[in-house]
Amino acid sequence: MVKRVTIADTALEASFRVAELIAKKMKPRTSGEEINDPACNMTVETMLGKVARDQVSKVPLSNNTISQRIFEMSVDINEEVVERIKSNAKFALQVDESIAIAGKCPLLGFCGFIDKEVVEQLMFCRKLQTTTTGEDILASVTSYLTDHGLSWNDCCGICIDGAPSMIQTYKGFITRTLKENPSMTTAHCFLHREVRVEKSLLKV
Template sequence: MIKRVTISDKALEASFKVAELIAKNMNSHVIGEKLIRPACLVMVETIRRINEMADDINDIVLEKIKNQKLFSLQIDESTDRTSKAQLLDFGRFVDNSNIVEQFLFCKELKSTTTGKDIFDVVNNFFEKSGLSLNYCCGVCTDGAPSITGKYKGFVTLAKIKNPAMIITHCFIHREALVAKTLGEKMLKVLNDAIKIVNYIKNIENKDS
């Protein structure tokens, strides 16, 4: 027999825990009705409004993309502080002759972080939103194997749906890779540049 916990059960458990905190702090029981209950209502109402605003913004962005049809994506998979894999997706599209970049979603990769997992999350989001990867003209990534893998990467699976899709490497990650590759050589050049600047400054100070 499976025991299912309802929202009312959780609400009752929460009320007991709040009552326990009030008792441990030796406050009057009426503080629950006078302060804690109104405070909880304010927090719930505020969070509800924030969620509604976020949904409204998301709907507006998706509607603009649908009107323009063509769009590009920037995808990045990262691990948060709780060691959970998060997939972030930004969309770029033209709006009134301006190139606009908007955050589309951040979704947790619940099991593994393979190219297929990433593709399924992205594809499901677009299908539910009424969009299609057929109109995606480009994808910008950090070059991770799960994204750009030749056989099972996200890019490979996405290009099956849209072979015309152009793949680019993020410029920020390129700079990071260059810095790692140059290493001590870059440091020596920078140190020499600092010495030259300091030397010129010393000469100017003496002349003045």
């Protein structure tokens, strides 16, 4: 049986393509309905007529729709990354936490693994709910790994930013992760080391 491509199918695909473009350009999610939709309708009507415009206007570009499309794409990308990690058994992890605007504290996790070549990919971005201790960071990362069927035993190395919560001797994140997997290698991000050296030199 031959599957026919309908207007609904093409409108859905177009909606995802516009959402991807908005996300890549880091534009407000209202851009679809406030700018893209009116501009596209005007262009199509001018060049191809009202019938073509009516077809194009069926592409859903509301704020809520664009938000949902971006969320669905991010979930899909995350699932693909996890599956590629599982197929290659081992991965390395870089973790960075910082205080952002309005006192929120995002925890970023980047992964590296070998899939014919070295692949580096954003793994997660999670908000630490209350405090930013080594225990909180470990709990957040462990929760992510468990939810996606991964284990600390699969992590062969970890790189951190050098914050006190990361490197404290007894309660730091690194100390706690080594209890989960003592065979992991650990490293301090060279970019953070360079920044510290620069600050020290500026004081001289």
